[in-house]
Every structure is written in C-alpha cells, then in structure tokens.
Amino acid sequence: MANLHDYTLVIFILFVSTIVVKVVFSKTRNTKGGLPPSPVALPILGHLHLLGPIPHQALYKLSSKYGPLMHLNFGSVSCVIASSAEIAKEFLKTHELSFLDRPNSVAMNIITYGSADFSFAPYGPYWKFMKKLCMSELLGGRTLEQLFPVRQEEIQRFLQSMFCKSKTGESVNLNEELIKVANNVISRMTMSRRCSDTDNEANEVRELIHEIAELTGKFNLSDYISFCKNLDLQGFKKRLEDVHKRFDDMTEKIMKEHEDIRRKTKETGSGGDGVKDLLHILLDISEDVNAEMKLTRENIKAFILDIFVAGTDTSAITTEWAIAELINHPEIFKKAREEIDFAVGKTRLVAESDITNLPYLQAIVKETLRLHPTGPLILRESTEDCKIAGYNIPANTRLFVNVWAIGRDPKHWENPLEFRPERFVMNEDEKSGKSQIDVRGQHFHLLPFGSGRRGCPGTSLALQVVQTTLASMIQCFDWKVDGNGEVDMTEGAGLTLPRAHPLVCIPVARLTPFTSS
Numbered sequence: 001m002a003n004l005h006d007y008t009l010v011i012f013i014l015f016v017s018t019i020v021v022k023v024v025f026s027k028t029r030n031t032k033g034g035l036p037p038s039p040v041a042l043p044i045l046g047h048l049h050l051l052g053p054i055p056h057q058a059l060y061k062l063s064s065k066y067g068p069l070m071h072l073n074f075g076s077v078s079c080v081i082a083s084s085a086e087i088a089k090e091f092l093k094t095h096e097l098s099f100l101d102r103p104n105s106v107a108m109n110i111i112t113y114g115s116a117d118f119s120f121a122p123y124g125p126y127w128k129f130m131k132k133l134c135m136s137e138l139l140g141g142r143t144l145e146q147l148f149p150v151r152q153e154e155i156q157r158f159l160q161s162m163f164c165k166s167k168t169g170e171s172v173n174l175n176e177e178l179i180k181v182a183n184n185v186i187s188r189m190t191m192s193r194r195c196s197d198t199d200n201e202a203n204e205v206r207e208l209i210h211e212i213a214e215l216t217g218k219f220n221l222s223d224y225i226s227f228c229k230n231l232d233l234q235g236f237k238k239r240l241e242d243v244h245k246r247f248d249d250m251t252e253k254i255m256k257e258h259e260d261i262r263r264k265t266k267e268t269g270s271g272g273d274g275v276k277d278l279l280h281i282l283l284d285i286s287e288d289v290n291a292e293m294k295l296t297r298e299n300i301k302a303f304i305l306d307i308f309v310a311g312t313d314t315s316a317i318t319t320e321w322a323i324a325e326l327i328n329h330p331e332i333f334k335k336a337r338e339e340i341d342f343a344v345g346k347t348r349l350v351a352e353s354d355i356t357n358l359p360y361l362q363a364i365v366k367e368t369l370r371l372h373p374t375g376p377l378i379l380r381e382s383t384e385d386c387k388i389a390g391y392n393i394p395a396n397t398r399l400f401v402n403v404w405a406i407g408r409d410p411k412h413w414e415n416p417l418e419f420r421p422e423r424f425v426m427n428e429d430e431k432s433g434k435s436q437i438d439v440r441g442q443h444f445h446l447l448p449f450g451s452g453r454r455g456c457p458g459t460s461l462a463l464q465v466v467q468t469t470l471a472s473m474i475q476c477f478d479w480k481v482d483g484n485g486e487v488d489m490t491e492g493a494g495l496t497l498p499r500a501h502p503l504v505c506i507p508v509a510r511l512t513p514f515t516s517s
Contacts, residue, residue: 004385008125008141012367013066013083020396020424022157026389029503034391034392035066035071035391035392035393035430036066036069036071036080036388036389036391037066037067037069037070038066038073039062039065039066039068039072041058041072041073044075044225044277045225045384046072046073046074046075046076047073047075047077048074048075048224048233048440050062050072050350051074052494053460053493054295054491054492055377055401056376056377056403056404056405056497057404057491059081059083059377059400059402059405060083060322060404060405060408061404061407062081062482063081063402064084068082068083068084068086068087069081069082069083069084069087069388069389069391070083070368070400071391072399074224075221075224075225075226076224076225077224077266077451078394078396078397078398078401079225079397079398079399079400080139080388080393080398080400081399081400082400082401082403083400083405083406083409084405084406084411085409085411085444085445086411086444087388087389088401088406088444088447088451089444090388091380091401092378092401092441092444092447092450092451092452093137093444093451093452095386095388096452096453098382098383098384098386098393099381100123100383100385100453101122101123101380101381101382101383101396101434102119102120102379102380102381102454103379103380103381104120105216105220106220106222106236106237106238106240106362107215107216107220107236108120108222110237110240110241110242110244110442111212111215111216111240111243111247111305112302112305112306113298113299113302113305116296116299116301116302116305117302117303117305118130118131118299118302118303119306120135120248122390123383123453123454125293126293128241128305129293130299131453131457133285134457136492137281137285137461138282138303139457139458139461140195141460143278143400144282144420144460144461144464145406146275146276147188147189147275147277148352150185150188150189151189151352151464151465151468152351152352154181154184154185154188155181155468155469156349156471157181157184158177158178158180158181158469159349159472159473159476159512161177162177162401162421162473162477162507162509163507163509163512165507166506166507166508166509167507169506170395170506171482171505171506172318172488172504172505172506172507173502173503173504174320174323174479174502174503174504174505175317175320175498175499175502175503176502177315178316178317178319178320178469179312179313180195180310180314181316181465181469182311182313182315182316182465183195183205183209183312183361185205185311185315185465186307186308186311186312187205187206187278187308188277189278190278190279190304190307190308191254191258191277191278191279191299191304192279193205193254193275193312204246204250205250205349205369206309208243208246208250209308209309209312211243212243212305212309213248213313213494213495213496215236215239215240215243216309216495217493217495217496218236218495219425220233220234220236221233221234222234222236222237229513230398231515243267243485247301247305248301251301251304251305252297252301255279255283255297255300255301258279258280258283259283262280262283274306278303278304278307279300279304279402282295282300282304283300286299286300297410307458309457310456310458311461311462312499313374313496314374314375314462314496315462315465315466317372317374317496317499318365318369318372318374318466318496319367319466319469319470319473319496320499320502321368321371321372321469321475321497321499321504322364322365322368322466322470323373323479323505324440324487324499324503325364325367325368325419325483325489326364326474326479327479327485327487328419328486328487328489329419332421333474335360336360336361336364336474337360337474337475338359339358339360339361340354340358340471340474340475341403341475343357343358344475346408346511346513347513348362348513349472349475349476349513350468350471350472350475351468352464352467352468352510353473354471355468356466358467359425360421360425361470361471361474362424362467363421363422363423363425364421364425364470365400365463365467366418366421366424366437366439366446366467367420367423367424369407369439369448370407370413370446370448371407371408371417371419372491372497373403373404373407373447373448373497374448374489374496374497375403375448375449375450375456375495375497376399376402376403376453376497377398377400377401377402377403377404378399378401378403378447378450379398379399380398381396381397381398381399382394382395382396382397383395383396401447402445403448404497405447406444406445406447407445407446407447407448407497409445412445424436426439429439436452439459439463440455440459441455449462475510475511475513476509476510476511476512476513477507477508477509477510478507478510479505479506479507479508479510480505480506480508481503481504481505482504487503488500488501
C-alpha cells in the first residue's frame with residue numbers, strides 16, 4: 001500500500017512540475033520576438049480542453065483575454081489564432097505566400113482523393129491550374145449564365161411546394177427544404193440529375209454528402225495527438241473508407257454514363273443543345289491534349305465532391321439564418337418586401353437579374369454573413385517562418401482565422417450584435433467618397449468567403465442562389481412560427497455554423513407570380 005501511495009505521489013509531482021515548467025517557459029517565450037500569448041497547456045492535450053463543442057465561440061472568449069493573436073497547442077499541433085481584421089490582413093495579405101497551404105487530415109486524405117483534390121491541394125502548379133479553370137470555365141460568368149435556367153427552375157419548384165403547404169397550413173422544416181433546393185441546383189449543374197426525384201444515384205449523392213459533412217466536422221484524435229496518428233480510436237477511418245468507396249463507385253458509374261452519351265453524340269454528329277453540365281466540361285478538359293495539365297479521373301471526382309460539400313449546406317444555412325433574422329425583425333422584412341415590390345412588382349417572380357436593383361436585399365445577405373458566416377474559421381498552414389505583429393511564427397504552424405469573431409468586433413462594427421442591414425447601405429454622399437463593403441475578401445473585417453488566392457471560387461454562385469432564393473421567399477410568403485413569434489438564434493455545433501434548432505414555420509402565401517412565369 002505504501003508503494004502505491006509513493007507511486008501516486010511521484011506521478012502527481014511530475015504532473016504539477018510539467019505544468020509549472022510549461023507556465024515558466026510560456027512566460028519567457030510569449031514576448032515580442034517569441035510566440036504569441038498563450039494560456040497554460042495540459043500535458044498531451046495542450047489546449048484542446050479549452051475548445052468546447054463550438055470552437056469559434058470558445059476561441060472568441062479566449063481572444064478577449066489573450067488578445068487578437070494567440071498561440072495554442074491542439075495536442076501536438078502548434079496553432080495560431082487570428083481574431084481581428086488587422087491580424088487577419090497580416091496573415092492573408094501581407095504574408096499570404098507563407099500561408100497558402102491547407103493542413104491535411106485523415107478525413108480529407110481518405111475522402112477527397114488525397115493530392116488529387118483541388119480544395120486541399122498544396123499551392124503549386126495543379127492548384128493554380130484548377131483555380132484558373134474554376135474562374136474561367138467551371139464557375140465563371142459564362143457557365144453560370146448558361147446554367148441559369150437550372151437555378152431558376154429549382155427555386156420555382158421550391159416556391160410551388162411552399163404554396164401547396166400554405167393551402168393546408170402545414171409547417172415546414174426550412175433547413176430540410178432549403179438543402180433540397182441547394183442539392184438539386186448543384187446536382188443538376190454538375191451532372192444533370194435532381195436529388196429528390198426517383199433517381200437513385202442522385203438521392204445517394206445527397207445521403208453521402210450529408211455523411212461526409214458529418215464525418216469531416218467531427219474532431220479526430222488521430223489528427224492532433226501524435227502517438228494516435230496510426231490508430232483509429234474513434235472508428236472514423238473505417239467509416240471514411242466506406243463512404244469514399246460508395247462515393248467513388250457512384251461517381252464512376254455517372255462518369256461512364258456521361259462518356260457513353262459523349263461517344264454516341266460524336267458517332268451521330270449531333271451537337272445537342274450546347275449547354276453542358278460541369279462533369280461534361282471536366283471530361284472535355286481531361287481529353288484536351290493541349291491543356292496545361294492532364295486531369296485524371298480522381299481529379300474530376302474530387303472536384304465533384306468539393307462543389308457538393310461547399311455548395312449545399314452553406315447556401316441553405318445562410319438562407320435559413322436570414323429568414324430567421326427577418327422573422328425576428330419584422331420592420332426589416334417589411335422594408336425588404338417594399339423594395340422588391342417597387343423594383344419588380346407583383347405580377348412576376350423576382351429574378352437573378354433583379355438583384356442589382358435590390359441594394360437593401362443585398363445588405364440583408366451581407367449582414368447575415370457577418371453575424372452567421374457559414375465558414376466561421378479559415379484554416380491554413382504556414383510553409384515558412386515569418387513574423388506577424390512582432391511575433392515569430394514557425395513553419396508548419398496551423399492558422400485559424402476566426403471570421404465569426406472578426407464580424408463581431410466593436411472596433412469595426414457599431415453595436416455588433418444587432419442585426420442591422422442599414423450598415424451596408426450607402427447614402428449618396430458615401431457613394432462618391434468610398435467603396436462599398438463587399439464579401440469577396442477585400443475588406444478584412446468581413447471575410448465570409450475567405451480572402452486572396454485561397455478565397456472561395458464559388459462565391460458568385462453562392463450569392464446568386466442565396467440572394468434570389470431569399471428575395472423570392474420575401475416576395476411570395478409570410479413566415480409564421482409557433483409560440484410568441486420569436487425564433488431561437490442559438491448556434492449548433494458543426495463546421496458550417498448550423499442552427500441549434502432547425503427553423504420550422506408555416507408559409508402564408510402572399511402572391512403567386514411563379515404560376516405564370
């Protein structure tokens with residue numbers, strides 16, 4: 001018994017000594033010229049215990065104590081957290097070339113075909129080639145214009161469904177319905193299939209993307225604790241490999257169907273209607289002998305996965321947050337509807353081409369993205385040593401830019417917790433004196449789509465879908481909720497800032513211009 005007591009005492013002394021050494025060491029190094037300020041870390045875990053279920057909120061609270069630039073150890077991974085516009089600009093603009101890579105993880109390596117994936121590929125020739133393709137062909141203006149009828153039709157289908165439910169007074173889970181809209185838009189644009197009809201492959205896409213979003217959003221010990229690197233303690237690896245195989249089998253089948261259609265088209269000499277989905281465009285590029293780089297089948301599959309993961313939950317969640325805010329602020333809802341009635345009228349459905357004439361609607365979307373960014377944390381990794389705000393940041397340090405915290409910084413936003421779209425509406429004097437705040441990464445106090453070279457290439461598509469869907473929902477319906485009419489705005493856990501409770505409401509038809517469109 002005495003030996004056990006002595007052993008326990010030794011372990012306790014070693015534990016306390018480790019913490020004391022870490023505190024002393026952190027105080028000596030967390031000065032100008034060393035690493036940024038840091039809380040006391042635990043052995044092995046580092047600061048993982050401080051993250052909580054919603055990391056961006058926990059990091060925001062820590063930054064209020066340790067400043068806009070902090071150093072944290074997540075297990076054995078060294079990280080820095082930027083929580084102000086000024087520090088974010090240092091990382092994403094001044095020293096952008098040092099932070100153009102994204103860190104690898106078990107989930108990304110398995111699901112996204114490793115180095116074949118564009119979103120997580122290292123900054124280099126392949127990444128530059130794919131980024132140029134995205135901006136010029138895949139997600140460029142001409143392609144988006146050609147696929148406009150797809151977006152228009154899916155929004156009208158959604159509105160018609162809501163109109164049917166309004167006749168019976170049926171309540172609607174808007175999260176589910178908006179995800180269907182986004183899924184159908186992406187699925188039809190990508191591979192000419194809808195996700196909610198009888199098409200089994202398209203339905204499987206929806207289920208797989210949901211499972212992928214769930215798995216990639218969970219904390220995996222193997223990514224942060226060095227001695228767990230080759231272990232699958234949580235069983236994620238097995239599930240990831242299963243999801244990857246199912247996705248690969250499905251996309252391979254769809255690709256072969258597209259290739260059969262292409263072959264028959266060439267044999268018959270028929271050119272079709274000239275509108276190609278993104279998979280056809282990718283297959284064209286892969287067969288182009290003059291292309292800068294040869295696209296492999298894995299490159300194509302990885303891109304299809306990227307656009308589904310990036311384009312479904314994010315658009316749906318942003319629209320859901322916007323409607324929730326408008327229900328809680330009826331005066332803003334009324335003002336938005338008056339703008340639409342004035343610019344569009346009541347005899348036709350608002351269209352994408354009308355958005356430029358709806359500045360207040362655009363302001364509502366910007367204010368929603370400020371308070372509820374669907375990418376609350378930008379994640380990068382340094383490739384070389386650099387100095388930020390006087391502190392040394394070594395190579396291979398993981399960077400988290402807390403977009404959620406930056407959007408609530410009182411230094412840049414008056415009454416930052418208020419939902420006030422007017423802050424984005426410029427009067428005539430302001431229009432001649434300064435540029436309007438945008439969401440494309442040029443203004444570092446508003447970064448919902450990232451910034452610089454690694455900024456989201458699908459920003460234009462996302463804004464088209466969100467703005468047009470939201471405008472049509474405002475134009476055609478009132479949205480009623482049970483109880484006192486207030487919507488709970490609590491955030492849930494997840495990578496894309498979901499609501500803790502899905503928005504369930506009853507659509508009340510105001511007018512139905514889509515029936516004659």
